[in-house]
Amino acid sequence: MRYYARKLGFYLVALWAAVTLNFFIPRMMPGNPVDILMAKLQQRGGTVDPAVRRSYELLLGADHSDSLAQQYFSYLSHLLHGDLGVSVSAYPAKVSDVIGQSLPWTIVLIGMATLISFALGLALGTLVGWKRGTWLDSVIPGTTVLAAVPYFWLALILAALLSSTLQWFPLLGGYDVSLAMGWNWPFISSAIYHGILPALTIVISSVGGWLLGMRNMMVSTAAEDYMLTARAKGLRNRRIMIRYAARNAALPSVAGFATSLGFVVSGSVMTEQVFSYPGIGGRLLQAVENNDYALMQGIFLVITVAVLGANLLVDLLYGLIDPRTRASN
Amino acid sequence: MSRIRSESRRVGIAGAVALGLVLTGCSGGGGTAGGGSDTLVAYTGQAGDYQINFNPYSPTAIDGPGTIFEPLFFYNIARKDNPAPRLGTAFSWNKQGTELSITLRSDAKWSDGKKFTADDVAFTLDMIRKNPGMNSTGYSGRATVVDATHVKITFDKPSFSDGPQILGKSWIVPKHIWSKITKPSEDVMKQPVGTGPYKLAVFKPQAFTLEANPDYYGGAPALKKVRFVALSGNQSGADALKSGQIDWQTGPVPDVRNVSKNYPGYKAITVPMNQAALFTCANADLGCSGPQTDPAVRKAVYYAMDRTQLNALAFENTASEISPGFALPERDRTVVSSRLTDRIAPMNPQADKAARLLQDAGYTKGSDGIYAKGGKKLALTVKVVSGWTDYITAVNTIAEQLKKAGIKLTAQQVSWNEWSDARGRGHYQLLIDSLSQGPAPDPYYLYSYFFSAKTTARVGQSANPNFSRFKDAEVDAALDALKAIDPQNTAARQPYYDTIQTEIEKSMPYIPLLTGGTTSEFNASKFSGWPSDDNLYAFPAVWGRPDNSQVFLHLKPAK
Numbered sequence: 001m002r003y004y005a006r007k008l009g010f011y012l013v014a015l016w017a018a019v020t021l022n023f024f025i026p027r028m029m030p031g032n033p034v035d036i037l038m039a040k041l042q043q044r045g046g047t048v049d050p051a052v053r054r055s056y057e058l059l060l061g062a063d064h065s066d067s068l069a070q071q072y073f074s075y076l077s078h079l080l081h082g083d084l085g086v087s088v089s090a091y092p093a094k095v096s097d098v099i100g101q102s103l104p105w106t107i108v109l110i111g112m113a114t115l116i117s118f119a120l121g122l123a124l125g126t127l128v129g130w131k132r133g134t135w136l137d138s139v140i141p142g143t144t145v146l147a148a149v150p151y152f153w154l155a156l157i158l159a160a161l162l163s164s165t166l167q168w169f170p171l172l173g174g175y176d177v178s179l180a181m182g183w184n185w186p187f188i189s190s191a192i193y194h195g196i197l198p199a200l201t202i203v204i205s206s207v208g209g210w211l212l213g214m215r216n217m218m219v220s221t222a223a224e225d226y227m228l229t230a231r232a233k234g235l236r237n238r239r240i241m242i243r244y245a246a247r248n249a250a251l252p253s254v255a256g257f258a259t260s261l262g263f264v265v266s267g268s269v270m271t272e273q274v275f276s277y278p279g280i281g282g283r284l285l286q287a288v289e290n291n292d293y294a295l296m297q298g299i300f301l302v303i304t305v306a307v308l309g310a311n312l313l314v315d316l317l318y319g320l321i322d323p324r325t326r327a328s329n
Numbered sequence: 330m331s332r333i334r335s336e337s338r339r340v341g342i343a344g345a346v347a348l349g350l351v352l353t354g355c356s357g358g359g360g361t362a363g364g365g366s367d368t369l370v371a372y373t374g375q376a377g378d379y380q381i382n383f384n385p386y387s388p389t390a391i392d393g394p395g396t397i398f399e400p401l402f403f404y405n406i407a408r409k410d411n412p413a414p415r416l417g418t419a420f421s422w423n424k425q426g427t428e429l430s431i432t433l434r435s436d437a438k439w440s441d442g443k444k445f446t447a448d449d450v451a452f453t454l455d456m457i458r459k460n461p462g463m464n465s466t467g468y469s470g471r472a473t474v475v476d477a478t479h480v481k482i483t484f485d486k487p488s489f490s491d492g493p494q495i496l497g498k499s500w501i502v503p504k505h506i507w508s509k510i511t512k513p514s515e516d517v518m519k520q521p522v523g524t525g526p527y528k529l530a531v532f533k534p535q536a537f538t539l540e541a542n543p544d545y546y547g548g549a550p551a552l553k554k555v556r557f558v559a560l561s562g563n564q565s566g567a568d569a570l571k572s573g574q575i576d577w578q579t580g581p582v583p584d585v586r587n588v589s590k591n592y593p594g595y596k597a598i599t600v601p602m603n604q605a606a607l608f609t610c611a612n613a614d615l616g617c618s619g620p621q622t623d624p625a626v627r628k629a630v631y632y633a634m635d636r637t638q639l640n641a642l643a644f645e646n647t648a649s650e651i652s653p654g655f656a657l658p659e660r661d662r663t664v665v666s667s668r669l670t671d672r673i674a675p676m677n678p679q680a681d682k683a684a685r686l687l688q689d690a691g692y693t694k695g696s697d698g699i700y701a702k703g704g705k706k707l708a709l710t711v712k713v714v715s716g717w718t719d720y721i722t723a724v725n726t727i728a729e730q731l732k733k734a735g736i737k738l739t740a741q742q743v744s745w746n747e748w749s750d751a752r753g754r755g756h757y758q759l760l761i762d763s764l765s766q767g768p769a770p771d772p773y774y775l776y777s778y779f780f781s782a783k784t785t786a787r788v789g790q791s792a793n794p795n796f797s798r799f800k801d802a803e804v805d806a807a808l809d810a811l812k813a814i815d816p817q818n819t820a821a822r823q824p825y826y827d828t829i830q831t832e833i834e835k836s837m838p839y840i841p842l843l844t845g846g847t848t849s850e851f852n853a854s855k856f857s858g859w860p861s862d863d864n865l866y867a868f869p870a871v872w873g874r875p876d877n878s879q880v881f882l883h884l885k886p887a888k
């Protein structure tokens with residue numbers, strides 16, 4: 001039990017530190033929301049009358065009468081009440097509404113893609129590692145090259161090839177805007193159809209990493225004594241591969257998977273840019289470009305909680321999967 | 330101001346990419362954003378999803394002004410037209426400019442069926458005055474209802490110059506709905522009720538559609554549906570244009586001179602509107618420092634550059650001539666002062682003039698070919714937003730040109746946030762940007778924004794928008810005088826315009842480069858009636874409000 005209590009305590013401290021950084025780091029950015037809004041409107045043919053600036057200052061409440069410390073404590077207390085504040089760039093929408101509108105798209109698309117990539121990488125890695133020295137070895141350089149190619153470039157090439165030229169997939173967007181949004185099959189199928197290509201690019205570019213890690217672990221596991229024992233017992237080859245080798249070789253990958261779950265939220269910026277996909281990545285960019293502190297804090301909070309939560313979960317699961325970690329503590 | 334810049338210009342496709350992946354061939358393809366034959370798909374440059382907001386007084390409104398909520402008159406900023414009637418039919422000022430009488434149309438209806446009357450106008454104007462957060466025009470008049478179709482506004486002081494804001498940018502809202510809203514500046518108007526030619530049909534974060542208002546007083550517009558789509562930025566806008574998924578967008582595309590060839594069925598129009606300039610932190614009295622605080626240096630830069638080459642290299646020859654008095658050479662032809670030394674900035678470099686200016690100011694050329702004074706080299710840095718490719722090219726081109734004239738110019742690429750912060754606080758030597766126009770086709774607004782002592786501040790404090798910290802008693806006096814002269818009385822106004830322009834030319838706080846064009850691409854095979862160079866009935870920018878509504882009213886399905 002002490003093991004779990006210590007873990008939980010550690011995560012609470014980490015959460016507080018992350019929340020504090022979330023507050024201070026955005027405020028180190030140059031600029032302020034009102035001036036940026038003005039500059040933006042000006043470029044959209046808006047007038048730059050000083051009266052406009054004054055009215056926006058009043059509207060957005062951009063007065064700096066509170067000290068940074070006061071702002072920090074009110075931020076913490078609001079956070080405890082579940083209030084993330086009001087987004088300046090989507091004023092007067094609440095940060096929680098903005099995130100709520102975007103987050104499901106990201107979680108489903110990137111989450112599924114990460115899961116598929118992980119499962120595929122592990123399965124292929126197991127196979128390639130087990131059949132070492134055969135033609136299957138050539139899969140490794142093939143997938144690593146794809147992983148080494150800059151993601152946005154790969155995505156652009158695939159979009160140009162499969163959408164613009166072959167027209168197999170839609171080029172932009174997350175769903176067909178002429179359909180009614182909701183839980184109806186035409187809409188859901190259009191969302192799935194629109195998601196295939198972005199998901200494909202993520203899987204292609206990330207499967208190599210999982211595969212390589214898994215394959216190498218398989219190779220080193222194969223040299224362990226218990227493998228020899230298993231063989232000596234005359235177990236079926238398939239059983240040895242999965243129950244003895246793969247199960248042990250997968251342990252480091254599972255830990256890595258936790259970290260990558262955190263990137264489900266943050267790593268979607270590129271994908272959403274290339275495919276104009278609705279999601280949290282685009283919102284993060286919007287927040288940064290507009291000095292929208294509240295929205296940035298909100299999104300960073302989601303990322304923080306996602307990473308910490310996933311790590312905690314894996315830490316706890318790890319204790320179950322691998323009793324050694326528990327014992328040594 | 331067409332600052333939706335293409336950051337990377339993607340090349341078609343690079344051959345076949347063997348992926349060793351078998352893809353299940355989903356049939357269908359086709360555009361998601363593409364509408365039916367009666368729907369115009371507009372892309373305003375919206376990056377990322379839409380957040381619903383149809384409050385015309387909100388800075389984050391996604392649409393509404395002009396299309397759903399109408400102004401009293403439409404001011405065409407692209408051409409010197411008389412204001413076109415919308416909800417108003419006529420207006421007149423008294424001699425002193427303290428009383429504005431407006432006649433309204435009697436046949437307009439709100440989209441919920443109620444009749445539009447003078448009460449709505451008076452209510453709207455009062456609401457603006459009472460809510461400082463909505464009063465983006467500095468409106469301080471008192472509106473009184475004379476009868477159902479007449480409104481009178483009185484002011485404490487002559488207010489001719491406020492006319493275009495009040496008449497052209499105050500969106501009239503229904504009293505019977507808005508009077509019940511406690512905080513009108515914070516309501517997002519999910520179901521907007523207006524008098525305009527369009528109504529909201531469907532809102533989705535990725536796109537929203539407006540449909541023709543069948544009860545519009547001018548008759549339901551011929552263009553039945555307008556869909557505004559959200560993409561991830563200008564690059565995806567160019568892609569969508571290429572694949573025919575959008576019908577109208579504003580922003581540069583590669584090879585902009587051959588749009589009709591590269592995009593079959595599409596046409597492009599470029600309207601010179603924004604004067605690109607090197608903004609200088611000019612006023613040492615307000616805390617500016619660096620060689621650019623010397624007018625001689627600013628003028629030397631002005632003379633040393635080769636504008637013809639600049640236009641070709643940085644602006645694909647879409648930019649046009651500029652006047653150092655900052656009146657638009659085309660639109661404000663009659664205003665450009667004859668007392669200016671150069672009515673139009675020289676298109677070719679005047680090396681001898683630049684050299685003489687610098688030598689008279691005490692600069693001597695060093696062995697490296699760069700001028701210096703008191704042991705300090707004449708070196709300047711220009712802040713430019715990274716990603717604004719045409720401006721980056723422009724600055725690099727100018728740097729090469731100025732090197733020949735003995736001035737060292739260094740480009741410094743900074744993020745958008747940092748740039749706008751530096752611009753506001755005056756923490757820069759030079760930066761590249763453009764001066765923007767006001768609500769009416771009159772350079773008065775530009776002068777009052779960028780050259781008035783009232784709109785500036787010391788370095789370190791936020792100035793808006795007189796970023797150069799320019800201060801000139803004669804200009805300020807002329808601006809005050811113009812405020813009290815009827816815009817129709819051009820003869821009386823011209824002497825003041827002459828003063829402002831000559832003072833600006835003398836001191837040159839913003840070094841004029843070229844007049845930048847705002848380019849829009851539109852689908853001419855699907856719809857007819859677009860603005861053209863011969864008939865520029867509205868500023869053809871898709872994000873222009875209410876300009877875009879005026880274009881929608883003129884469009885017809887091509888067949």
